Amino acid sequence: xxxxxxxxxxxxxxxxxxxxxxxxxxxxxxxxxxxxxxxxxxxxxxxxxxxxxxxxxxxxxxxxxxxxxxxxxxxxxxxxxxxxxxxxxxxxxxxxxxxxxxxxxxxxxxxxxxxxxxxxxxxxxxxxxxxxxxxxxxxxxxxxxxxxxxxxxxxxxxxxxxxxxxxxxxxxxxxxxxxxxxxxxxxxxxxxxxxxxxxxxxxxxxxxxxxxxxxxxxxxxxxxxxxx
Amino acid sequence: xxxxxxxxxxxxxxxxxxxxxxxxxxxxxxxxxxxxxxxxxxxxxxxxxxxxxxxxxxxxxxxxxxxxxxxxxxxxxxxxxxxxxxxxxxxxxxxxxxxxxxxxxxxxxxxxxxxxxxxxxxxxxxxxxxxxxxxxxxxxxxxxxxxxxxxxxxxxxxxxxxxxxxxxxxxxxxxxxxxxxxxxxxxxxxxxxxxxxxxxxxxxxxxxxxxxxxxxxxxxxxxxxxxx
Numbered sequence: 001x002x003x004x005x006x007x008x009x010x011x012x013x014x015x016x017x018x019x020x021x022x023x024x025x026x027x028x029x030x031x032x033x034x035x036x037x038x039x040x041x042x043x044x045x046x047x048x049x050x051x052x053x054x055x056x057x058x059x060x061x062x063x064x065x066x067x068x069x070x071x072x073x074x075x076x077x078x079x080x081x082x083x084x085x086x087x088x089x090x091x092x093x094x095x096x097x098x099x100x101x102x103x104x105x106x107x108x109x110x111x112x113x114x115x116x117x118x119x120x121x122x123x124x125x126x127x128x129x130x131x132x133x134x135x136x137x138x139x140x141x142x143x144x145x146x147x148x149x150x151x152x153x154x155x156x157x158x159x160x161x162x163x164x165x166x167x168x169x170x171x172x173x174x175x176x177x178x179x180x181x182x183x184x185x186x187x188x189x190x191x192x193x194x195x196x197x198x199x200x201x202x203x204x205x206x207x208x209x210x211x212x213x214x215x216x217x218x219x220x221x222x223x224x225x226x227x228x
Numbered sequence: 229x230x231x232x233x234x235x236x237x238x239x240x241x242x243x244x245x246x247x248x249x250x251x252x253x254x255x256x257x258x259x260x261x262x263x264x265x266x267x268x269x270x271x272x273x274x275x276x277x278x279x280x281x282x283x284x285x286x287x288x289x290x291x292x293x294x295x296x297x298x299x300x301x302x303x304x305x306x307x308x309x310x311x312x313x314x315x316x317x318x319x320x321x322x323x324x325x326x327x328x329x330x331x332x333x334x335x336x337x338x339x340x341x342x343x344x345x346x347x348x349x350x351x352x353x354x355x356x357x358x359x360x361x362x363x364x365x366x367x368x369x370x371x372x373x374x375x376x377x378x379x380x381x382x383x384x385x386x387x388x389x390x391x392x393x394x395x396x397x398x399x400x401x402x403x404x405x406x407x408x409x410x411x412x413x414x415x416x417x418x419x420x421x422x423x424x425x426x427x428x429x430x431x432x433x434x435x436x437x438x439x440x441x442x443x444x445x446x447x448x449x450x451x452x453x454x455x456x
Contacts, residue, residue: 118422118426162453162454163453166436191440192440192443192444193436193439194346194436194439194443198346198436198439200432201429201432201433201435201436202436204428204429204432205429205433207429208394208421208422208426208429208430209452211421211422211426212419212420212452212454212455213454215420215422216420216454216455218454218455218456219454220452220453220454220455221452221453221454222450222451222452222453223450223451223452223453224437224440224448224449224450224451225390225391225448225449225450225451226390226440226441226444226446226447226448226449227440227444227446227448228446
């Protein structure tokens with residue numbers, strides 16, 4: 001449990017909703033953000049109902065516009081389609097408080113340009129996370145994480161999520177601050193993924209896992225072996 | 229056990245030696261290839277001694293030049309540094325019999341140009357495996373596999389290798405023919421990685437794992453969860 005407010009930008013999508021559910025269940029204070037305030041509020045109400053049905057009362061989970069959510073939070077989690085990443089960051093960047101942390105979950109999947117989810121696009125900055133850093137305001141750290149954690153696994157609140165969370169970033173302390181958010185999801189494990197540039201590979205792994213999901217008709221995740 | 233002869237091109241390196249040991253131990257017929265015939269023979273003799281010490285008698289493991297090894301084999305496994313991949317393929321391509329299978333294990337790690345093993349180079353063809361296919365003779369299938377399996381784990385013959393083997397290739401049958409080679413290594417599991425182009429990501433994962441090895445001072449591997 002933390003007193004930090006977490007904004008989930010694009011939180012009406014499956015990945016954002018899944019993270020919101022898991023974190024709210026463990027007592028984190030969450031704002032689901034959307035371009036549309038009413039959609040955000042409806043998503044928050046639906047999430048509260050799901051949590052209540054699963055036995056979690058007194059959760060702290062509201063909805064707001066992306067901009068209002070970003071302005072209020074200390075941790076801003078981006079769970080948006082790649083096609084919307086630049087526009088969303090331009091929209092919210094002025095609102096983000098200095099000292100905040102952006103957690104980029106964006107993956108440059110090919111559907112952004114009408115392609116396949118088993119493929120990723122080349123990003124000029126190197127990765128979606130590095131593109132995020134280019135657009136982030138000064139004084140705001142950017143880390144990437146949670147890209148490989150499937151939305152279906154997150155939303156199945158009674159099940160463990162069998163997936164390690166590889167956290168990439170150039171500031172050790174910023175990365176470490178994600179430990180409680182990873183630990184809040186049963187079955188997830190924090191793995192230090194090295195510099196933010198390594199997000200290139202972590203993002204690509206998401207497309208690889210989507211391919212496994214299709215070929216094996218299942219929901220896959222990732223474990224790194226050999227780390228105690 | 230198989231009657232197919234396996235050539236391990238660049239088999240005097242750690243990765244090639246490790247695969248040779250594991251496969252020879254299970255009764256596969258192996259030729260370790262090297263540019264230098266005497267080095268290849270010495271490596272084969274050392275490997276036979278290691279296998280004998282581990283209780284494996286009657287192994288079939290010899291040494292030869294890369295070209296002779298490639299000419300003799302039905303399965304040609306490339307375990308060479310990226311910097312040597314093009315030259316080696318040009319050297320052996322005329323020798324490879326039609327109907328053979330090339331298993332590319334090459335990873336375009338940055339040390340090929342004096343850089344870090346936690347980074348990979350961009351390859352014009354898309355990946356080392358796709359570069360291999362460009363240089364492979366007609367009528368020879370190319371798959372990629374075993375890049376993420378650490379040499380240390382392979383060489384520790386009394387231990388299981390905790391790593392899934394993601395096999396990429398454009399021909400389903402060619403991929404399937406690797407199943408016995410994966411199953412021969414205790415702890416390894418065959419995973420269909422989709423088309424050869426997906427090797428981009430599988431190769432990049434090797435650099436990511438090397439980063440984990442450095443940060444966590446251990447030997448890491450990879451498991452895909454959610455596949456029975």
